[in-house]
Amino acid sequence: MAIEKTLYQIESLLVVDDSTVQREHTVGLMRDMGVDLIYEAGNGHEALELLAMLKLPPSLAIIDLEMPGMDGVELIQQLQQSQATFPLIVASSRETSLLSSVETMIQALGMRVLGALQKPLNREKIVAAMKSFDVAASTPQKNDSLPSICESELAAAMRNGELTAYYQPKVDMRTGMLKGVEALARWIHPTMGFIPPDRFIPLAEQGGLIHELTLNMLAKAMAQAALWNERGLPLKVAVNLSPLSLDMPDFVQKMSDLLAQHALLADQIVLEITESSVVANLGSALGTLARLRLKGFGLSIDDYGTGFSSMQQLARIPFTELKIDRSFVHGAHQRQNLRVILQSALDMARRLELVTVAEGVETMEDWRLLQESGCLLGQGYLIAKPMDAKDFPIWLKGHHRRLPELRMPVSHDK
Structure with missing residues (x-):
């Protein structure tokens, strides 16, 4: 065995x-x-x-x-x-x-x-x-002995194209069909190899490089979305926003310019915002988010449930999507307390008419539980790890063969 x-x-x-x-x-x-x-x-x-x-x-x-x-x-x-x-x-x-x-x-x-x-x-x-x-x-454990990296190296990496976008599929929970992707920043260093985002994202924020990094990732994601559109694969593409991006005075205009450059509609782009992102500068952040929503962009509350302000943020911000953190998804089929929290979040989202996405789906047991609970979209290693765009066609062919296994079982109840 x-x-x-x-x-x-x-x-x-x-x-x-x-x-x-x-x-x-x-x-x-x-x-x-x-x-x-x-x-x-x-x-x-x-x-x-x-x-x-x-x-x-x-x-x-x-x-x-x-x-x-x-x-x-x-x-x-x-x-x-x-x-x-x-x-x-x-x-x-x-x-x-x-x-x-x-x-x-x-x-x-x-x-x-x-x-x-x-x-x-x-x-x-x-x-x-x-x-x-x-x-x-x-799985590599966090290693504080890794060589240190500095802001100038990160700036050079962005200029040299070392930072790229990987894409993790988001699929329909009922059918398994591909519906969208999340674009994730990845840094492949020429000598140090893979540098995890939790090392370079804070560095970008501290060194004033986060705006450039955010716009760089948005440009890559939109260019890829346009290419998929040309190939008959129109997918919603989600991109994570740093809280600092919400303070950029011309951020909404730059987003509109990128859309026009790649001939995309705003509703094809979903901006993922962590629930703590708008706390620091509430007025400015809410204004930016309202303008983005007016333009037609989707807004997703990321890592829902991991902070103390989740419901307050849902009341303040015109979100279109609720993304449930993996800590409430992984192993939920075995843990009653997680099942109760998960079902509560899904019921609330349905009443608020929000798209629900469960991240961190790793087992078929959790997949079936999410199907039964009414979750709309799933994302996690059960479906696929984040991958380079060039690997996407091969993954998609294999994924189509798995659809019968992933499809929601037909109920025979009368």
């Missing part, structure tokens, strides 16, 4: 559980799934002592939460303080809301968690968690 191939990458495993019966059960499951070297500990203190003696850390740890003395939560906190880097699976017979809270805690601590599983454990639950092991093992 495919999962065995993944498990072969686990050279060693640590199982921490105070129940001998349950610990042996977990060990047996993992041995049956191809893991040979397994360490055992009956509580948190034993686990820390064992780890201190090992020359190499385990590839993965499965940790029970309820243990006498040092519980699983305290053990995880101790592991974070000791800068442990191996991924975790947590397990408990307690309620799912508690498991979800611990999972979020681990992520907030900057550690990798593959799953928060309810006991009793079985093969299916572990396999589902292990599906993300390859991603967790191969």
